[in-house]
Structures are given as C-alpha cells and as structure tokens.
Amino acid sequence: MDVLSDVITVMRAGRPRSARLAWPVPWAQEFASVPGSAGFQIVLQGPCWLIAPDAEPVPLAAGDIVFRPHGRGHTLADSPATAPTGPACDPNDPRALERVATGTGGAPAGVTTVTLCGAYELDPARTHPLVDDLPELIHLPAHLGRHPELRATVDLLATELERPRLGTDAIIPALLDTLILHILRTWLDEHSASGTATTGWARALNDPATAAALRAIHSDPSRPWTVATLAAEAGLSRAPFARRFTALLGRPPLTYLTWWRMTTAARLLRQSDAPLGVIAAQAGYTSEFAFAGAFKRRFGIAPGRYRKGGAEI
Template sequence: MDVLSDVITVMRTGQPRAALLAWHAPWAQRFASVPGATGFQILLQGRCWLSRPETDPVPLAVGDVVFRPHGRGHTLADDPTTTPIAPACDPNDPQVLKRYAADTVGTPAGTPATVTLCGAYEIDPARSHPLLDDLPELVHLPAHLGRHPELRATVDLLAAELERPRLGTDAIVPALLDTLLLQILRAWIDRQSTATSDTGWAAALNDPATTAALQAMHHDPARRWTVATLATRAGLSRAAFARRFTTLLGQPPLTYLTWWRMTTAARLLRESDTPLRAIAAKVGYTSEFAFANAFKRQHGTAPGRYRRNE
C-alpha cells in the first residue's frame, strides 16, 4: 500500500457515519469538540457561515468542503448573528450521528433550505498517523469550477446513496467515505505544494526523493532497510537523504521505520489471530524476543497482552 492509503487504514476505528441535513432559516448549530473523531461537511445547496472561537466567520458556498481532522468545535449558521440551537445530530461525533440520515432542521415553510453532507470517523489517538497530527485544526477547500473533479464526483455519489439507500448501501457508503477522505487529503497536499512551508508531511509528500523512501518502507516494512538502501531508492547520497528526511519529517528515517513497523504490528494484533512469530516476520524481525522488546518500547505493553486487552 502507499503512504496515504496506509494513513486511512491505520488510523480509523469503528464504523464511519454520514448524513444529509436540510437547514431552514433562521438556524445555527454549535458542534462540540469530540476527542478521537474527525469529520467533514460539504455544502450542497444554499449558503451558510462557519464560526470558530477567536476567528472571524467564514462564508461557505455550494461545493465548499470543511474538514475537521481533530474534531474541534465550531458553529454553522445561516447568519453569524443567529443564536445557536441544540443539535439535531452532531457530525463531529460518530456515536451520535445516525449512520444514514436525511434530517430537516428548522421550519421548512417559505424558506429556502441549506443542505449539508456531513460525515464522521472515529480515530484511536494511540495510533494516529503523524500526517493527521500535521494537519491544521480546520481544512477549508473552497469550490472552484473544474478543480478537484474526482472529489466532486465522489460527493455526488455519496449524496445520492444517502438520499436513496438501496441494496448494497451498507458496503458502498463506507467505501465512498474512505474515498472522500483520501481525496480531501490529496487536495490539501496538492494545495500545500504551492505554500511557503518547507517542512512537514505535505512538504515530504511533495518531495519525490522523500516520497520514494516512504513508499518503499510502507510497501515492504519487513525488508532489512538501512539508511543507505533507502537513500538509493530516493536517488540521493546517504548523508543528503538522511538530512532531507529528518528536516522534512522531524525524525530520522529509521526512527520512522520502527514506528511504522510497530504501528503495523499493533493493527495485525488487533484485527487478526496471526501468531506473534509471523507478525514479527511481517514487520522485519527474525527474533520474536527482539520484536516483543521493540513493541513494548512503543506501546508500553507486550504484544500478547496488547492483543488480549484489545
């Protein structure tokens, strides 16, 4: 798997949720902060305002995407001066948000509706990928004609599936939510390619040499990688590669490789009954004892106990 696909695989837990909501003026809803959740909202019809503490309100238009990677609170409203009401469902909270919903909020008579598509993921903070940690509190992707056509197509498919659930919806909606989240992350990374920041995950994934090394580690974590072999994949000298990787990502390449191996091992322990020796081999350890020590250093418990607790 590639780096971005692995991010989604590793960090998500539980069942994602999605809903269509129709709002009728006057309306305003405050969404509480929910630790361990990420969520998004996409404006399908009408206009509204996004407000957050200590920031100016932001107008949203049809097609705008708002992604909250850390589950921080905010308010949506028809007007910044409207007083927020108690939420009908909270797209920040996967436990509260109905799995598939098409709700109406407010009084429909005589007022044009604002329609939003919202979704939420549960995230285990203990296995959050550093790419997610690197994201700002809020990612706003304004709609532009012809921009992000794949994202727009996925939005249309997801909205249609939520509006008219049919046979297969239970399989289609989670797949579309994964696709949508990946495309939001893609769009953010592409947008950062023109930004001034020269460090962080967006910069690393826009750097061909660093990306080549990351892809190699993710594709084959069991391989006996060294800084020299990774530098060869990156097309750089050993010293230049180590310097570039560490500058961009804030840690040396083999430190990240160990973290990724232990994160992969934790997922295998949770999701399969694969023997410990086989898991050790999958993440590059010929000795089960050495694997157990490395795992305990990162996760604070032995692999067997981790599996039992999970």
C-alpha cells in the same frame, strides 16, 4: 500500498458516519469536539457559516468542503448571529446524527441550505504524523472544473444519502474513505503547489527522493532497511539523504521506520488473528522476544495484552 492509503488504513477505527441535513431558516447546530476523530462539512445548497472557537467565522457557499482533522468542535449556522438552541451533536454517534437529520425535516419549504456532515473514528494510538501536520481547518472552496474526482465522490455520497437503495450500507463507508483520501490529496497538492510548504508531509510527498524512500518503507516494512539502502532507493548518498529526510519530516529515517513498523503491528494485533510470530516478521523482527520488547517500549504494554484490548500505560 502507497503512503496516503496506508495512513488512512492504519488510523481508521470503527465505522465512518455521514448524514444529509436540510436546514430551514433560522438555524444553527453545534457539533461537539470529539478527540480521536476527524469530521467534515460539505455544502450542497445555499450559504452558511462555520463558527469555531477562537477563530473568525468562515462564510461557506454551495460546493465548499470543510475538513476538521483533529475533531475540534464547531457550529454551522445560517448567520454568525444565530445561536444554537439544541444539544451539541456528536457526529460519531449515529443516533445523534439521526436526531439532527430528523429535526431538519428532510427538505421542507423554506429550506435554504443543504449540507452533508460526517466523521471518521481514528485510533489516537496510531495517529500518523501526516495528520498531526494538518491545520485545524481545511477549507476547499468550490471551483468549477477543479478536482473533478472529489466533486464526483461528493455527488455519489449525496445521492446515496438522499435516496438509499439496496447496497447503500456498503457503498457509503467506501465513499467516505474515498472522500477523505481525495480531501487529503487535494490539500497536499495545493499546499505544495502554493510554495508555502518548506517542510512537512506536503513537501516530503512531493520531494522525489524522500517520497521514494517513504514508498519503499511502506511497500515492504519488514525488509532490513538501513540508511544506506533507503538512500539508494532515494537516489542519494547516505549523509545527504539522512539530512534531507530528517529536515522535511522532523525525524531520522530509521526512527520513522521503527515507528511505522510498531504502528502497523498494533493494527494487525487488533484487526487480525495472525500469530504473534507472523506479526513480528511483518514488522521486521526475526524474534518474537525482540519484537515484544520493542512493542512494549513503544506502547507500554505487551503485544498479547494489547491484542486483548489492554490500554496503553
């Protein structure tokens, strides 16, 4: 798998949620802060405002996409002057989304704004540093002809939510995963193209040498990588490669490799029935004992107990 696909696969937990909402004026809805989640708002029709604590209100227009990667609370409203009257909605709670969707009344006369809202559950124990690198708010304004794949995904999602049919329950989660990948891809491309990304993942994934090393790690994390073999993948000598990787990503290559192996192992423990020895081998360890020790140093808990649902210490 490529790096971005791996990031989403390893972090996702539970089932993503989404709803189509039609708002009659005046309206304002608060969306609760939900640690361990990421949320989005997409404007399909009409204008509105996104109001977040300690930030200036952001005007939104039809076609705009807003992504909140760290699950911070916010309000969507027809005007910054309109105050929410009902309870805050937890976008990870399907019952809360259903109540809000019912309250908006479908598409009655007087509706001026239609939005899609949604959320992804993320495992805080497996948060990838790429996500830590993202700002509080990613705003992708609508531009005719730009990002056609992203716009096509939005159109498909909107259609499935407005007119559910046979297979919709399977299609929507797949579209939501596709949507988050397109949002992140678009932000990474634009951030890198702007020239403002001097370090971090936006720069690293567009740097041929660092990107080649990351692809090698993610393609085969069990391989006995060394700085020298990763440098060969990157097409650099050992010392310049190590300096470049560390400068861009804030951690040395083997530190990232170990972190990724443990994170992958944690996902496999929770999401598969593979024997411990198999997971140890996939994490690059020839001994279950060595793997268990490394896992406990990372998570503060033995692999077997983690698999049974034990919390981190």
